[in-house]
Amino acid sequence: MPCLIQVEEHGLTVTFASDTADGQPESVPFSSLTVSAGGLDHDHLVVKWNSVQGERTLYLKNPDVIRAFRETVPHHLSLPFAQAAEQVRQVRHRRRLVWSLVGGAILATVLGLWFGSDLLVELAVTRIPIEWEQKLGESAYRDFLSHQEVMKEGPAVTALGEMMHRLTEQIPNNPYEFDVTVVKSDVINAFALPGGYVVVFTGLMKKAESSEEVAGVLSHELNHVLQRHGLERIVKSLGLLTVAAIVLGNQQGLVGMMKQLGVELLTLKFGREQETEADLTGLQLLQRAKIDPSGMIRFFERLSEKDQGRMEWLSTHPMSTARAERLKAELAALPKKSPEPFTFDWKHVQASLGSQPVAVP
Numbered sequence: 001m002p003c004l005i006q007v008e009e010h011g012l013t014v015t016f017a018s019d020t021a022d023g024q025p026e027s028v029p030f031s032s033l034t035v036s037a038g039g040l041d042h043d044h045l046v047v048k049w050n051s052v053q054g055e056r057t058l059y060l061k062n063p064d065v066i067r068a069f070r071e072t073v074p075h076h077l078s079l080p081f082a083q084a085a086e087q088v089r090q091v092r093h094r095r096r097l098v099w100s101l102v103g104g105a106i107l108a109t110v111l112g113l114w115f116g117s118d119l120l121v122e123l124a125v126t127r128i129p130i131e132w133e134q135k136l137g138e139s140a141y142r143d144f145l146s147h148q149e150v151m152k153e154g155p156a157v158t159a160l161g162e163m164m165h166r167l168t169e170q171i172p173n174n175p176y177e178f179d180v181t182v183v184k185s186d187v188i189n190a191f192a193l194p195g196g197y198v199v200v201f202t203g204l205m206k207k208a209e210s211s212e213e214v215a216g217v218l219s220h221e222l223n224h225v226l227q228r229h230g231l232e233r234i235v236k237s238l239g240l241l242t243v244a245a246i247v248l249g250n251q252q253g254l255v256g257m258m259k260q261l262g263v264e265l266l267t268l269k270f271g272r273e274q275e276t277e278a279d280l281t282g283l284q285l286l287q288r289a290k291i292d293p294s295g296m297i298r299f300f301e302r303l304s305e306k307d308q309g310r311m312e313w314l315s316t317h318p319m320s321t322a323r324a325e326r327l328k329a330e331l332a333a334l335p336k337k338s339p340e341p342f343t344f345d346w347k348h349v350q351a352s353l354g355s356q357p358v359a360v361p
């Protein structure tokens with residue numbers, strides 16, 4: 001029952017707000033009071049006395065009343081009052097502690113979600129200078145090539161050079177100096193390392209029916225570089241603490257740490273969102289470069305139809321029907337541009353690659 005408390009020299013005057021009481025203020029001398037801590041959460045000051053109506057219990061929470069009570073309370077009540085007040089303080093302190101733990105847990109969860117959605121990773125990546133990325137990519141590139149048979153010249157090298165030139169001159173404000181190397185290997189693969197280091201295997205060139213198919217793969221790979229997807233993967237695998245350190249400005253030792261990942265760069269798997277992004281921006285780049293973008297889709301489709309050779313590229317780029325359909329829809333939405341052919345003859349390039357031409361399905 002709510003009531004009005006007046007703290008006076010002789011004791012308390014209690015006026016009940018409800019009509020169910022007799023309406024008369026009840027005067028309670030300090031001498032008849034006992035004081036303790038209590039209430040639902042043990043954070044109330046509990047005052048008890050016996051009145052003519054029986055035992056009364058008053059739960060005090062209002063700090064003004066409690067302060068007035070403390071200032072007026074006679075000597076015999078001051079010790080229990082101090083003990084009760086101390087108990088209430090402890091309970092409130094514990095509750096604050098619990099709430100700050102709960103708050104901390106909520107904050108950690110929010111950060112975790114944020115990190116999970118890659119926003120923090122992307123923020124960290126924007127703080128890594130391009131030159132660092134180039135150092136990282138170049139060291140993995142040199143490492144990889146030192147174990148490979150590299151094709152230094154010939155029609156295939158010239159053809160890839162022309163494709164790269166057509167594509168890169170359509171990239172506005174391109175911060176990368178792309179470098180492409182042809183590796184003699186029947187593995188059907190191509191990849192681009194952070195910093196713009198591109199490797200194309202002769203197996204992929206033999207498998208492609210047209211130069212537009214190879215250019216499609218190149219355009220996709222270049223866009224992984226331009227969107228810094230590799231760097232995002234690396235930063236993510238380094239973990240939340242490293243990411244936080246980068247965001248907060250401590251980048252020391254990061255390059256060394258990333259270099260330790262070394263060969264992992266070569267088997268880097270991108271996320272589904274990154275693939276979609278590279279597909280879409282890759283398609284747009286082909287369009288700007290006036291290279292027929294249907295070659296890209298065609299190559300993806302053909303690769304997934306037939307299972308021959310070592311389809312390394314396919315293993316990192318699973319081709320689903322949905323992906324092909326989405327690419328076709330994107331292509332249909334782009335403005336039509338009449339393609340300009342390359343200066344080389346693709347059959348001639350393929351013939352230069354090796355003895356057995358790959359059967360065309």
Ligand SMILES: [Zn+2]
Nearest residue numbers: 270275278317
């Ligand atoms: Zn990809």
